[in-house]
Amino acid sequence: MADNKIIEVKDLTVRYGERTILENVNFHINRGEIFVIVGGSGCGKSTLLRQLIGLETPTKGEIYFENVNFTSADKKQKNQILRRFGVLFQSSGLFASMTLAENIALVLEKYTDLPEDKIEKIIEMKLDAVGLNGFQDFLPSEISGGMKKRAAFARSMALDPDVLFFDEPSSGLDPVTSASLDELIVQINKGLGTTMVIVSHDLASILNVAHRIIMLDKSQKGIIATGTPDELRNSSDERVYNFFNRIAS
Secondary structure (H helix, E strand, O other): OHHHEEEEEEEEEEEEOOEEEEEEEEEEEEOOOEEEEEEOOOOOHHHHHHHHOOOOOOOEEEEEEOOEEOOOOOHHHHHHHHOOEEEEOOOOOOOOOOOHHHHHHHHHHHHOOOOHHHHHHHHHHHHHHOOOOOOOOOOHHHOOHHHHHHHHHHHHOOOOOOEEEEEOOOOOOOHHHHHHHHHHHHHHHHHHOOEEEEEOOOHHHHHHHOOEEEEEEOOOOEEEEEEOHHHHHOOOOHHHHHHHOOOOO
């Protein structure tokens, strides 16, 4: 199983001034799994995600990507690793003045030297993969919230990343649209073998997609449980049991 690790976090500590958010956190993410980070408000979920995608540097500890120390990597190494990541932010992050095709093209033009016809073909393929073929020339304002998430999903896949990171993917979506996005996440994971790392508080979504979960706790400043959805639903820790057995809304 050791060879299967794509990301490993060792003794991660994050402090903002005097305030410690995470302390000596250790876990790994296996290649090809859907790995979900959960926990109550203020427990450090978003902080951990920012560390994993390189937006912040930890106070202490290391993050390894395929045994390369991402934390201490030089700029060139870090950029090479970041090119293998795709990120779907909570707000979808699409540029409002650009069409869906232009939003995806932006990534391809920045990171590749592909000719225009190849870029157009990739855009078509990515939009088709998320059920949006034919919407290339639409602006974000002309499509629904669920479609915006799908378009952002397509953009995050533009460079065929090894790992996709999601920040609250179901946020702002109705239950039907959220379930449809969950299906897409599972479908892409199965079809392409892409590793998925998801920060979520949506219990129904977590139980639909997760292979393995870590639960963070604000008072512990770290992980209080790791396991499959079934394992955590049957946890002997009252905090974990209550979280996973509340009624999914």
